[in-house]
Amino acid sequence: MEFADEDVMLGQESEEENSELSDSELQEAFAKGLLKPGMNVVANKPRTPVNSVEGLKQCLADFRKSLPWVERLDLTNPPAEDVFSKVDGKVENLANGDVNADDDFQREMFFYRQAQASVLEALPLLNKMGIATKRPDDYFAEMAKSDQHMQKIRKKLLTKQMIMEKSEKARKLREQRKFGKKVQIEVIQKRQKEKKAMMNAVKKYQKGMTDKLDFLDGDQKTGKESAQGSKKAMNKKGPSSKRKYKDQKFGFGGKKSGKKWNTKESYNDVSSFRAKVAHGKEGKGGKKGKGGKNKRPGKSVRRKMKSRS
Template identity: 75%
Template sequence: MSDLEEDCQLGAESEEEDCELSDGELQEAFTKGLLKPGMNVPLEEPKKAANNVEGLKKCLAEFKRNLAWVERLDLTNPPAEDIVAKAEGRAELSQGGDQIDADDDFQREMFFYRQAQATVLAALPKLNKLQIPTKRPEDYFAEMAKSDQHMQKIRKKLIQKQMAMEKSEKAKKLREQRKFSKKVQVQVLQKRQKEKKNMMTAVKKYQKGMSDKLDFLEGDDQGKRAGAGAPSKPHVNKKGPNAKRKFKDSKFGFGGKKKGTKWNTKESYDDVSGFRAKVAHGKAGKKFSKGGKNKRPGKETRRKMKARK
């Protein structure tokens, strides 16, 4: 390193040491008003917007061309009449838009819409006067901005989405049908249990003599007939047997006492004249066996007979 470079470094270090002040010295300088803005941090002044009207007019005159209105199609209009405010009885905003709040999106967009509406209303008569068509012809053809492959992909996605929606709707209907069928099944089971309970109650009443009606034997047919409005036969209270029963009683009689006819008495117990020993010991029916007498002797008998020979 040369002597000149060493002197430059030493001079820079000495300047830095001179610039570095203690906290106490800085506070004392601040109280005396020696510290001012811009001494340590450079301040940038705000840019001033220059409204050079003459220069703007000169630039406009350079590129301005005296063309017909058909070539320019420029219109400057105030917004159209606010029909909604007029119908509601509200005060209409100023045509210049001074009363419109720029931060209110609805008011701002409505102002733009009304201004565009006024421009269309002013431009259409001019275009019709100049015999310029304003509607698209029926045979108008314009090339699609997107390719056929892209449109096919979109079509496939739309079809898939539609199929998923149909599948979801079908599953939803199926779930509703299952819920309805389950509800109907529960109602049918409850109805059967109720009918069974009513029938058992009627049977118990009939057994206990509390009722002489046998309508529960007919089941649901009678209820259906009665519900359908069919004329029912008048109930006849039968106090005695019918004609058929009376005829059989007169022909065959009542048959006498049947309960306890086989019970032993003292006389039947002492009477042994009808006792048969063979019948009592089961020997009476041997001669009436199915196969009769066995003509062929048994195997052991046949073996002994052979041995004797």
């Protein structure tokens, strides 16, 4: 290891000796101001462009000699004629120098017509050589991507479609719930309104403000139907013995409500009024209690008697 270190040290010293300037000399030059930025950087000289037209032509000729036209498919031709300009009466056949490079529409049309001319020239040549230019009906192109990759894409598309369908179903359910809730609220409001109207009609009838029972049409209908059914049954079989006994005892009914209401005559009639009975001066059966008086005084009297003593 010691010999190796010595060899390295000797190599560094020999490199410093072989260099043009040592560290001390560089320090002195820097202190004097002789060294400036960029002096020790190797600057690359700019390359002058060379437009060798003859060399390019020579390379092109070599390519043409080595490869047939079917392999190259190169064509050099002017743009095709503008049919629309001829129909309109305008004769316009632009050359390379007549195209304005700043006009995007004119430039793109020039490229389009030049490609059209190339196709019109290349198709007859390919047909002469027996090369098919149309795709057959039973042509199956090889996929650029693998089947596994396409399966992943298909799964992603299916998941997206399912998510969209679920969101659509959820949206429809929300709309149906909103509509159902709206209908339910309307039904509840209608029932409350009918109930309120019926209660008002019942109150008016109870107060005697009206004698109509139109609010009981539904009940009357059901009552009529049941009465008709019972009448038919009675006509067939006749009334039962229980019914006959009640009719004989109580009669056939009649107006029962309002019997206890006061009238002007009943209010003014005081012939049946008995003060002793009304004020509780008589006991049961109109007789006084034992001895005629209570033997024991009341609680308040007893307290007074105690306070006096």
